[in-house]
Amino acid sequence: MPEIIQDTDTDMVLSLVDLARYPIADLESAEGAAFLKACQDQMEEHGWCNLDGFIRPEALVALADESNALLPTADVLTIKRNIYQGAIDPSLPKDDLRRKEYTHVATQLADDQLPNETLIQRLYQSPRLTDFVRRVQKKDVLHRCADEFQALNVVALHPGSWHAWHYDTTECTVTLLLQAAETGGDFAFLPNSRTDETEDREAVDRLLAGDMSHTQKFDRGAGTFTLFRGGYSLHGVTEVEGSTPRVTAIMTYDEQEGRVISDDINIRIYGDRVKNILAERAASSINA
Numbered sequence: 001m002p003e004i005i006q007d008t009d010t011d012m013v014l015s016l017v018d019l020a021r022y023p024i025a026d027l028e029s030a031e032g033a034a035f036l037k038a039c040q041d042q043m044e045e046h047g048w049c050n051l052d053g054f055i056r057p058e059a060l061v062a063l064a065d066e067s068n069a070l071l072p073t074a075d076v077l078t079i080k081r082n083i084y085q086g087a088i089d090p091s092l093p094k095d096d097l098r099r100k101e102y103t104h105v106a107t108q109l110a111d112d113q114l115p116n117e118t119l120i121q122r123l124y125q126s127p128r129l130t131d132f133v134r135r136v137q138k139k140d141v142l143h144r145c146a147d148e149f150q151a152l153n154v155v156a157l158h159p160g161s162w163h164a165w166h167y168d169t170t171e172c173t174v175t176l177l178l179q180a181a182e183t184g185g186d187f188a189f190l191p192n193s194r195t196d197e198t199e200d201r202e203a204v205d206r207l208l209a210g211d212m213s214h215t216q217k218f219d220r221g222a223g224t225f226t227l228f229r230g231g232y233s234l235h236g237v238t239e240v241e242g243s244t245p246r247v248t249a250i251m252t253y254d255e256q257e258g259r260v261i262s263d264d265i266n267i268r269i270y271g272d273r274v275k276n277i278l279a280e281r282a283a284s285s286i287n288a
């Protein structure tokens with residue numbers, strides 16, 4: 001098995017990604033350009049691009065082990081939010097499903113709990129990876145999300161848990177499955193279900209009412225790298241079954257450099273730990 005080269009100079013794309021299958025480090029070659037075009041076409045046509053086996057098998061073991069070693073230090077979060085993570089159209093009737101708060105429980109490492117030297121953080125911070133995501137999403141510029149908590153997360157859903165339907169607070173998202181559920185735990189979404197102006201309310205209502213027949217789902221083994229427009233595509237994860245937690249790394253990107261997420265939303269997601277960090281910071285800036 002090819003070993004994983006972890007010295008500090010190595011770009012983790014070169015060490016962890018199956019480059020023979022997915023030549024993301026060589027997008028200017030004829031083969032790389034054809035691959036990129038296929039990804040862009042898939043993104044444009046379907047609103048997602050799904051690359052199974054993106055991470056090499058031995059690299060996947062290292063990434064899953066690393067996350068499983070860190071997860072016991074993570075908070076178990078009970079996340080309560082509506083699908084928009086806050087702002088609701090005030091004209092919606094009181095009993096509209098889009099007003100409803102959905103709750104899910106996840107063991108979650110926020111970006112500030114993932115040290116810079118971890119493999120997953122180094123993969124996320126690879127300029128090659130960011131550039132690949134940018135090009136698949138056909139953006140002139142795309143930055144890694146600047147939010148100290150949201151940029152990169154590792155999320156474990158234990159059997160019995162689901163991930164409630166929501167839109168992300170940044171446009172472009174990647175979900176990388178590090179450890180699959182035995183059964184269930186399907187990533188499901190409505191590709192491009194809204195724009196800045198409108199929303200496909202029929203599709204959204206149908207999903208919120210429990211009808212998943214129109215959602216996009218696919219078989220995703222561990223190591224699958226899925227790009228989609230998380231800020232514009234209602235999505236979530238179905239209940240995890242069996243005895244193994246489902247573990248994903250969530251990578252987020254933003255066209256706007258330096259944009260951070262509001263404290264309210266971060267406290268809603270990350271709970272007391274983040275609330276205390278922000279309160280202490282506010283207190284020390286007053287005292288300074």
Ligand SMILES: O=C(O)CCC(=O)C(=O)O
Pocket residue numbers: 153155163168175176187235236237248250
């Ligand atoms: O676990 C996944 O595949 C998706 C999770 C997600 O949507 C999120 O963390 O925003």
Ligand SMILES: [Fe+2]
Pocket residue numbers: 166167168173230235
């Ligand atoms: Fe999401």
